[in-house]
Amino acid sequence: MENDRLNSDRITRDYFDSLLIAMRHIDSQIPDTGIRLFGKKFSMPITTAALSHLNNTTEDGMKKMAEGAFMADAVCFSGMGEAAELKSMCDTGARVIKIVKPHEKNDKVYAKILEAEEAGCFAVGMDIDHAFSGNGEYDNVMGLPMRPKSLEELKSFVESTNLPFIVKGVLSVADAKKCMEAGAAGIVVSHHHGIMSGCVPPLMVLPEIKKAVGSRMSIFVDCGIESGMDAYKALALGADAVCVGRAIMGPLKENGAEGVRDKLLSMKAELMSVMERTACVKLNKIDDSVIYHRNF
Numbered sequence: 001m002e003n004d005r006l007n008s009d010r011i012t013r014d015y016f017d018s019l020l021i022a023m024r025h026i027d028s029q030i031p032d033t034g035i036r037l038f039g040k041k042f043s044m045p046i047t048t049a050a051l052s053h054l055n056n057t058t059e060d061g062m063k064k065m066a067e068g069a070f071m072a073d074a075v076c077f078s079g080m081g082e083a084a085e086l087k088s089m090c091d092t093g094a095r096v097i098k099i100v101k102p103h104e105k106n107d108k109v110y111a112k113i114l115e116a117e118e119a120g121c122f123a124v125g126m127d128i129d130h131a132f133s134g135n136g137e138y139d140n141v142m143g144l145p146m147r148p149k150s151l152e153e154l155k156s157f158v159e160s161t162n163l164p165f166i167v168k169g170v171l172s173v174a175d176a177k178k179c180m181e182a183g184a185a186g187i188v189v190s191h192h193h194g195i196m197s198g199c200v201p202p203l204m205v206l207p208e209i210k211k212a213v214g215s216r217m218s219i220f221v222d223c224g225i226e227s228g229m230d231a232y233k234a235l236a237l238g239a240d241a242v243c244v245g246r247a248i249m250g251p252l253k254e255n256g257a258e259g260v261r262d263k264l265l266s267m268k269a270e271l272m273s274v275m276e277r278t279a280c281v282k283l284n285k286i287d288d289s290v291i292y293h294r295n296f
């Protein structure tokens with residue numbers, strides 16, 4: 001099914017680059033990128049994405065990613081992994097959001113939610129888009145069987161924990177509405193780095209999702225975010241915050257925690273530079289009125 005014309009990552013990159021920004025200098029000043037998420041303050045609306053298996057990138061990669069996020073005063077998402085690794089991430093002082101896989105057996109899901117609570121995570125969630133294998137079967141991730149989850153099951157996960165629950169892998173208004181009905185505190189609008197070919201770019205569907213959701217859930221966006229400019233475009237189209245995955249892996253490999261910190265800080269600086277040149281002194285002043293779609 002995969003072919004280059006329908007490569008979701010490439011289409012997503014093209015869409016980012018098709019969005020252009022008008023400048024507004026009058027009445028502008030140095031902006032503030034501070035954000036409150038689930039009652040906690042952070043210095044930027046840029047988080048590390050729900051990565052996993054970063055030992056393939058560098059030793060203790062997940063812990064180093066968390067250290068980098070902590071040093072940059074940013075939220076740190078975590079993907080699949082064992083309890084000890086998660087604890088080592090939380091022990092860095094980072095505010096960690098654990099994304100649990102849609103395991104076939106809900107007992108396993110509840111056990112992973114408990115692990116997140118015990119490790120000291122700040123929120124927990126599930127990547128609902130890892131349910132199918134892409135060849136007509138249910139997914140199996142490294143020997144672990146997966147299943148799609150119903151609205152009722154999502155409700156039961158939300159109700160099982162006092163932590164805010166985030167649903168990752170939402171790429172439609174239909175699913176966003178179900179997440180709201182389930183009582184989720186947030187969603188990650190994502191196609192999971194092209195889990196299916198021909199996916200709509202997250203930023204293309206984001207305005208409709210924002211319209212449906214309003215401010216009832218926090219909206220995170222990932223896939224292809226590499227720069228402060230990309231982050232700005234996502235925020236302008238309705239995101240509260242963005243998650244950065246593959247773009248921090250190079251800096252992590254080269255410079256460990258400091259590499260992650262520096263990448264996040266340079267993205268924050270670039271976000272500030274676009275905010276100041278569009279007279280958006282606070283995050284809530286960023287909107288789509290400066291966005292133009294290249295069509296020439």
Ligand SMILES: Cc1cc2nc3c(=O)[nH]c(=O)nc-3n(C[C@H](O)[C@H](O)[C@H](O)COP(=O)(O)O)c2cc1C
Nearest residue numbers: 049050051052079080127192193223224244245246
């Ligand atoms: C090495 C690697 C491991 C990942 N592991 C997970 C995971 O365990 N859980 C999850 O929800 N997403 C996982 N993801 C997906 C990311 O969270 C993210 O959705 C995706 O990479 C798109 O963001 P990006 O373009 O910034 O990389 C992983 C991605 C990468 C590259």
